[in-house]
Amino acid sequence: MEYDLVVVGGGPAGYVGAIRAAQLGKKVACVETDRAGGTCLNWGCIPTKALLKSAELLQHIQHADQFGIQVEKVSFDFAKVIGRSRGVADQMAKGIEFLFKSKKVDYIRGSAKLQKDKSLLVTAPDGKTQTLMAKNVLLATGAKPRPIPGLAFDGARILSSKEAMAVPDLPESIVIIGAGAIGVEFAYFFNAFGSKVTLVEMLPKILPVEDADSSDFVTKSFAKQGIEVLTETKFEAADLSGKKIKLTFGGKGAKTIESTHVLVAIGIQANTEGLLGEGVAVNLDRGYIKTDDRYQTNIPGVYAAGDIIGPPWLAHVASYEAIEAVEGMFDPKKKPKKVEVFPGCTYCQPQVASIGLTEAKAKEKGLKFKVSKFPYKASGKAVASGDSEGFVKLITGEKYGEILGAHIVGQEATELIAEVGLAMNLEATVEEISHTIHAHPTLSEMIMEASHVAEGHAIHI
Amino acid sequence: MEYDLVVVGGGPAGYVGAIRAAQLGKKVACVETDRAGGTCLNWGCIPTKALLKSAELLQHIQHADQFGIQVEKVSFDFAKVIGRSRGVADQMAKGIEFLFKSKKVDYIRGSAKLQKDKSLLVTAPDGKTQTLMAKNVLLATGAKPRPIPGLAFDGARILSSKEAMAVPDLPESIVIIGAGAIGVEFAYFFNAFGSKVTLVEMLPKILPVEDADSSDFVTKSFAKQGIEVLTETKFEAADLSGKKIKLTFGGKGAKTIESTHVLVAIGIQANTEGLLGEGVAVNLDRGYIKTDDRYQTNIPGVYAAGDIIGPPWLAHVASYEAIEAVEGMFDPKKKPKKVEVFPGCTYCQPQVASIGLTEAKAKEKGLKFKVSKFPYKASGKAVASGDSEGFVKLITGEKYGEILGAHIVGQEATELIAEVGLAMNLEATVEEISHTIHAHPTLSEMIMEASHVAEGHAIHI
Numbered sequence: 001m002e003y004d005l006v007v008v009g010g011g012p013a014g015y016v017g018a019i020r021a022a023q024l025g026k027k028v029a030c031v032e033t034d035r036a037g038g039t040c041l042n043w044g045c046i047p048t049k050a051l052l053k054s055a056e057l058l059q060h061i062q063h064a065d066q067f068g069i070q071v072e073k074v075s076f077d078f079a080k081v082i083g084r085s086r087g088v089a090d091q092m093a094k095g096i097e098f099l100f101k102s103k104k105v106d107y108i109r110g111s112a113k114l115q116k117d118k119s120l121l122v123t124a125p126d127g128k129t130q131t132l133m134a135k136n137v138l139l140a141t142g143a144k145p146r147p148i149p150g151l152a153f154d155g156a157r158i159l160s161s162k163e164a165m166a167v168p169d170l171p172e173s174i175v176i177i178g179a180g181a182i183g184v185e186f187a188y189f190f191n192a193f194g195s196k197v198t199l200v201e202m203l204p205k206i207l208p209v210e211d212a213d214s215s216d217f218v219t220k221s222f223a224k225q226g227i228e229v230l231t232e233t234k235f236e237a238a239d240l241s242g243k244k245i246k247l248t249f250g251g252k253g254a255k256t257i258e259s260t261h262v263l264v265a266i267g268i269q270a271n272t273e274g275l276l277g278e279g280v281a282v283n284l285d286r287g288y289i290k291t292d293d294r295y296q297t298n299i300p301g302v303y304a305a306g307d308i309i310g311p312p313w314l315a316h317v318a319s320y321e322a323i324e325a326v327e328g329m330f331d332p333k334k335k336p337k338k339v340e341v342f343p344g345c346t347y348c349q350p351q352v353a354s355i356g357l358t359e360a361k362a363k364e365k366g367l368k369f370k371v372s373k374f375p376y377k378a379s380g381k382a383v384a385s386g387d388s389e390g391f392v393k394l395i396t397g398e399k400y401g402e403i404l405g406a407h408i409v410g411q412e413a414t415e416l417i418a419e420v421g422l423a424m425n426l427e428a429t430v431e432e433i434s435h436t437i438h439a440h441p442t443l444s445e446m447i448m449e450a451s452h453v454a455e456g457h458a459i460h461i
Numbered sequence: 462m463e464y465d466l467v468v469v470g471g472g473p474a475g476y477v478g479a480i481r482a483a484q485l486g487k488k489v490a491c492v493e494t495d496r497a498g499g500t501c502l503n504w505g506c507i508p509t510k511a512l513l514k515s516a517e518l519l520q521h522i523q524h525a526d527q528f529g530i531q532v533e534k535v536s537f538d539f540a541k542v543i544g545r546s547r548g549v550a551d552q553m554a555k556g557i558e559f560l561f562k563s564k565k566v567d568y569i570r571g572s573a574k575l576q577k578d579k580s581l582l583v584t585a586p587d588g589k590t591q592t593l594m595a596k597n598v599l600l601a602t603g604a605k606p607r608p609i610p611g612l613a614f615d616g617a618r619i620l621s622s623k624e625a626m627a628v629p630d631l632p633e634s635i636v637i638i639g640a641g642a643i644g645v646e647f648a649y650f651f652n653a654f655g656s657k658v659t660l661v662e663m664l665p666k667i668l669p670v671e672d673a674d675s676s677d678f679v680t681k682s683f684a685k686q687g688i689e690v691l692t693e694t695k696f697e698a699a700d701l702s703g704k705k706i707k708l709t710f711g712g713k714g715a716k717t718i719e720s721t722h723v724l725v726a727i728g729i730q731a732n733t734e735g736l737l738g739e740g741v742a743v744n745l746d747r748g749y750i751k752t753d754d755r756y757q758t759n760i761p762g763v764y765a766a767g768d769i770i771g772p773p774w775l776a777h778v779a780s781y782e783a784i785e786a787v788e789g790m791f792d793p794k795k796k797p798k799k800v801e802v803f804p805g806c807t808y809c810q811p812q813v814a815s816i817g818l819t820e821a822k823a824k825e826k827g828l829k830f831k832v833s834k835f836p837y838k839a840s841g842k843a844v845a846s847g848d849s850e851g852f853v854k855l856i857t858g859e860k861y862g863e864i865l866g867a868h869i870v871g872q873e874a875t876e877l878i879a880e881v882g883l884a885m886n887l888e889a890t891v892e893e894i895s896h897t898i899h900a901h902p903t904l905s906e907m908i909m910e911a912s913h914v915a916e917g918h919a920i921h922i
Contacts, residue, residue, distance in 0.1 A: 012901065016920055023918045041841065045902045049845035054528040061522055061532060067515040068542035071522060071532040081529035088845050095839065099921065316901035319920075343900040353900065378556065380502065384510035384549050412876055418905030419880045425897040426887050436886040439804040439814065440473065440777035441506045444879030457484045459477055459780075460560065 002133040003029050005329070006120050008112045008275065009140035011038020012315040013306025015096050017138050017322030018105045024330050029106040029132055031122055036096035036107060039142055040315040042089045043162045048185055050085035051165060052347050055192035059349065067386060076193065078170045085165060108132070114139070115277045118301055136301050136329050139282075139289060140322060141275055143268035143307040148177060151238050157245055157261055161186070164263045171195045171261035175247055177235055178265035179206035181346040184218065186263055188348035191227045198228045198257055200249060202266075205231060207346060211358040211407040213373075213393055218409065221350055221389065230255075238262075270308050285310065294336050295325035303329060317342050341424050345414040350390050353417035356405030356424055357395055368398040372430075372453035374446045376410045378460045381441040387411045392446040394420075394430065396454045401429040412443050419447055430454040464490050466790070467581050467595035469573045469736065472499020473776040474767025475601035476557050476566075478783030483564045485791050490567040490593055492583055497557035497568060500603055501776040503550045504623040509646055511546035512626060513808050516653035520810065528847060537654065539631045546626060569593070575600070576738045579762055597762050597790050600743075600750060601783060602736055604729035604768040609638060612699050612725060618706055620724045622647070632656045632722035636708055638696055639726035640667035642807040645679065647724055649809035652688045659689045659718055661710060663727075666692060668807060672819040672868040674834075674854055679870065682811055682850065691716075699723075731769050746771065755797050756786035764790060778803050802885045806875040811851050814878035817866030817885055818856055829859040833891075833914035835907045837871045839921045842902040848872045853907040855881075855891065857915045862890040873904050880908055891915040 007018040010032030018030040035042045054076075061074050100107040110124040112132070120132045145160035147153050155163045161182050174190050176183045179201035191197040199206065199222070205215035206222075206229060219229055230253030239246035244258040270287045283290040283298045288310035295303045305325045306318030317339050328336035346352040362369045376382040376390035390410020396403055406420040423433055434451035438444050452458045468479040471493030479491040496503045515537075522535050561568040571585040573593070581593045606621035608614050616624045622643050631654050637644045640662035652658040660667065660683070666676035667683075667690060680690055691714030700707035705719040731748045744751040744759045749771035756764045766786045767779030778800050789797035807813040823830045837843040837851040851871020857864055867881040884894055895912035899905050913919045 019920055020918070040901070046841045046845050049842060049902055050847075053846045054530065057521060057525060057528050058530050060518060061525065061530065064518060064522060066545065067518050068539065068545055069515065069519050069522065069535065069537045071535050073533040074530065075532075076530045078529065084527065084529055084847075085845075092841050092844060095921075314901070316898050316906075319901070320898050337896075339898065342898045345900045345903065380507045380553050381510060383553060384507050384546075385514045386511075412873060414900060414903050415873055415876050415905050416879075418877075418899055418903065418908065419883050421899060422880050422883055422889070422894065422897050426889055426893060428883070428887055432887060433883065435798075436883050437777050437781050437800065437803045438879055438882060439806045439875060440501070440775070440780070441510055442806065442875050442879065444876050445777075447879065457481070459480055460556075 002135060003027050005136045005138060005326070006031065006112070006132050006134035007138045007140055008114070008120065009038060009142055009306070009308070010036045010096070010107070011140065011142050011306065011318065012040045013142070013318035013322040014038060014138070014140035015100070016319040017140060017305060017326045019099060019103050020323050020326045021330070022103045022105045024326070026330060029108055030100065031108045031110055031112040031120065031132070033109070033111045035093045036100065037089075037093045039144070041092050041096065043165065045315050046092055047085040047089040047165050049347060050088040051081060051189050052185060054081045054084065055189045056349055059192055078193065079168065081193075082166055082168070111274060113274060113277045114280050114282075114302065116279050118299070121277065136303065138322065138325060139275065139297070139302065139304040139308055140306045140318070141271040141308050142318075143270050143313060145264065146267045146269040148235055148264050148266060151235065151262065151264060153264065159261060159263045161263070161265055167261070173259040174261040174263055175200060175257055175259045176263045176265060178267065179229070180209070180265060180267070181207070181344070183263070183265035184346050184348050186265065187222065187227050188225070191225055196259070198230065198259070200230045200233050200235070200253070202234050202251070203231065207352060209344065210352055210354055211393065211405070212360060213391070214352050214354065214407050214409050217391070218348065218350065218352060268307065268313055272308070293338065294328045295321060312339070312342060312344070314342060314344065341421070343417045343421050345417065347414060350410045351413040352409050353413040354405070354407045355417055355421055356403065358405060358407070359395055362395050362404055367404065369404055370396050370398055370454055372396065372450050374450040374453055374458070374461060376446065378449070379441070379443060379446050381443050381445070382411065384441065385411065392416070392450045394450045394454055396430050401431055401454065402427060403430065416444055416447060419444060463594040463596060464488050466597045466599060466787070467492065467573070467593050468599045468601055469575070469581065470499060470601035470603055470767070470769070471497045471557070471568070472601065472603045472767065472779065473501045474603070474779035474783040475499060475599070476561070477780040478599050478601060478766060478787045479566045480560060480564050481784050481787045482791070483566045485787070487791060490569055491561065492569045492571055492573040492581065492593070494570070494572045496554045497561065498550075498554045500605070502553050502557065504626065506776050507553055508546040508550040508626050510808060511549040512542060512650050513646060515542045515545065516650045517810055520653055539654065540629065542654075543627055543629070572735060574735060574738045575741050575763065577740050579760070582738065597764065599783065599786060600736065600758070600763065600765040600769055601767045601779070602732040602769050604731050604774060606725065607728045607730040609696055609725050609727060612696065612723065614725065618722055620722060622724070622726055625724045628722070634720040635722040635724055636661060636718055636720045637724045637726060639728065640690070641670070641726060641728070642668065642805070644724070644726035645807050645809050647726065648683065648688050649686070652686055657720070659691065659720070661691045661694050661696070661714065663695050663712070664692065668813060670805065671813055671815055672854065672866070673821060674852070675813050675815065675868050675870050678852070679809065679811065679813060729768065729774055733769070754799065755789045756782060773800070773803060773805070775803060775805065802882070804878045804882050806878065808875060811871045812874040813870050814874040815866065815868045816878055816882055817864065819866060819868065820856055823856050823865055828865065830865055831857050831859055831915050833857065833911050835911040835914055835919070835922060837907065839910070840902070840904060840907050842904050842906070843872065845902065846872065853877070853911045855911045855915055857891050862892055862915065863888060864891065877905055877908060880905060
């Protein structure tokens with residue numbers, strides 16, 4: 001038996017691609033070494049959101065008095081916080097396994113190695129092997145945390161994001177190296193529960209891919225929350241001999257810090273280890289698989305999508321790529337789309353969401369643009385719900401008013417960005433947004449208000 | 462001195478219209494009897510959202526254990542809950558007063574009576590009168606709660622929404638007559654704090670303007686929360702002689718109920734009392750001011766917008782109408798738009814939001830349409846945040862896939878509806894939504910997923 005498609009990897013690219021192919025009537029298998037759902041669902045996006053929910057609730061409870069509610073003796077069971085998060089991941093993974101069944105995707109546990117004849121040698125967890133014949137292959141093995149030289153992950157004190165989300169006990173102190181979305185979310189999380197947190201970033205600002213206003217806002221908020229933030233600061237050395245880890249940093253925040261734990265969140269690297277059999281010469285670029293405009297590698301019939309093909313490393317981008325790749329694979333007339341505009345979210349509090357160009361990027365490109373901002377504190381809904389920290393910032397074309405970028409910091413920013421995503425996809429203008437009736441009172445009105453600002457006639461500021 | 466525009470009423474139609482006119486360089490006054498911001502801001506949308514936030518937080522705290530957080534002795538200070546809500550309203554009203562100053566709108570406290578010569582006789586709270594000369598007048602006095610015959614508001618036991626949001630003590634028991642958005646929000650609120658709540662609706666379903674699926678979902682959720690819901694049940698008589706009020710209802714839920722309080726939320730009536738001077742014959746329709754396609758009444762130069770011109774009685778519709786009316790007033794070439802598509806929100810938990818046609822309405826119109834639903838329980842974000850009750854339902858044209866209506870029940874439904882609002886305004890199709898990359902993991906993905914369902918290839922269900 002030959003599959004129409006064998007997908008290697010069961011994450012947001014892999015399982016989504018497999019399901020889409022099955023919907024097209026194809027015979028599909030999906031091979032996954034760990035658990036259906038991949039890193040995102042089991043060790044990334046989903047379980048961290050469960051952890052962050054507990055952290056938010058704890059903070060809300062600590063401020064309940066301002067809402068007229070009194071509580072005595074607030075405490076937490078950290079193991080239960082972690083346990084709930086693992087339970088959520090387990091529940092969602094079971095959901096994907098159920099989808100595989102109902103959509104008739106053969107789900108195979110094991111690690112797959114691509115052979116020269118495009119077949120896949122799959123080694124099951126128990127060591128048994130089988131060969132899957134495939135007309136097409138989609139490589140979607142994703143990526144894994146990248147260590148810092150001199151600070152190898154040990155899973156106990158020197159953690160990657162995977163281990164950080166399942167620590168058995170709350171770290172007394174933790175240094176987080178790397179202030180991208182992952183580092184920032186964990187900084188918020190551990191600090192909320194009472195760890196002493198130091199967040200270290202080599203670049204001038206935390207959340208370096210975000211608009212400078214967003215980074216600055218979160219930096220100030222984190223300082224208020226008690227997180228020490230060191231930017232332009234570089235890891236130099238670690239002394240692991242003592243009970244605590246002694247870390248030496250250079251640069252602007254040069255100092256030596258002792259802590260019980262370190263989380264290294266400086267980036268990821270492609271999961272290509274063991275993926276390619278002898279003589280299978282798939283072209284790579286800095287470790288990532290190179291693909292053409294149909295998501296095909298240099299080997300005909302072998303495609304790749306998701307983190308394995310390089311940045312941006314985002315679950316929703318991976319799923320989109322996989323759908324486009326699969327649809328193109330089985331329909332030569334289809335021209336698969338590449339990802340151009342995509343949202344990015346960081347789920348600390350205040351939340352950060354963005355899409356399109358930052359102000360700096362728009363300048364760098366020499367575009368003529370306007371910046372319009374609307375503060376959460378002028379939103380009735382934000383004030384009524386007791387959390388009026390944040391802003392909506394739009395970058396719009398000066399001539400036509402098209403949206404070039406949007407940056408939102410504050411409660412539900414990660415939900416609010418969706419409207420701007422649709423607007424950008426439809427090439428809508430600020431006029432079209434400002435003329436759309438937004439429900440009152442909602443936070444989404446701020447998108448409309450920022451559009452009014454861009455048009456030069458703000459109502460509420 | 463003659464004003465270019467005198468606006469009567471300082472609510473979401475009035476203050477927004479006044480500000481818009483001032484932005485156009487006009488000399489504007491806004492006359493308000495009570496407080497800038499009108500009912501919405503002072504006695505409606507905004508303070509209720511503050512109350513509901515306290516209720517939600519209380520419920521979250523009661524379920525904190527599942528998130529790994531323990532609290533002892535949860536109690537509340539009801540006066541503080543009410544006080545915070547009043548404080549929020551006060552803060553926002555001050556904000557509008559500040560906007561009036563900064564935008565150069567003359568804000569005049571008093572009640573205005575329109576005279577035959579289009580001037581306005583304004584009586585200040587201290588009884589002093591003045592006459593404002595006006596080239597144009599915008600009547601935007603809104604509406605007020607409508608009593609039930611035989612159950613006159615007394616402000617102590619027989620409450621309108623205004624008094625309900627400022628009760629000094631938590632009612633032991635309350636019967637809420639009328640299960641529109643206002644009745645439903647108060648039912649949720651009082652029940653969350655421990656009042657015994659009975660919600661009575663004359664029509665077959667609560668939230669009668671919503672899609673039947675939404676009404677049914679909330680009915681079930683309310684039952685679980687301990688709220689007694691009686692539909693097809695009509696108020697017949699009240700006996701006010703005892704310590705408790707004895708209410709007799711007929712119809713399906715016929716019974717006699719004793720309660721300490723009653724909230725009458727059966728609808729509203731136009732605030733036209735005292736508005737029109739002798740001989741000023743503005744045409745009315747069932748008590749509401751009739752306007753033409755430029756929001757002009759039968760008296761040239763006298764316009765009206767907001768609740769005073771009839772349904773839908775929504776703050777965001779009022780603001781939109783006022784902007785359109787004012788822009789048309791000063792630009793004869795502009796063709797003011799009328800409100801066609803608008804969202805509606807109910808902020809109980811689970812939240813309810815909708816836009817466009819219900820399934821029943823689409824059927825009634827004889828349209829060819831598809832219904833697609835996606836459940837919150839299949840959303841990773843919903844599950845991770847511990848609240849996976851709800852659904853997204855889209856009604857889409859069978860042939861082109863245009864959005865005819867959307868109905869969302871569940872957490873943040875009121876924010877999620879914004880994207881669909883933009884989609885409808887831009888006449889977007891489900892294909893355009895499903896091809897827009899939505900951030901993972903967010904609740905907004907469910908709009909995309911429901912679009913996939915409409916296209917016949919759901920990924921996650």
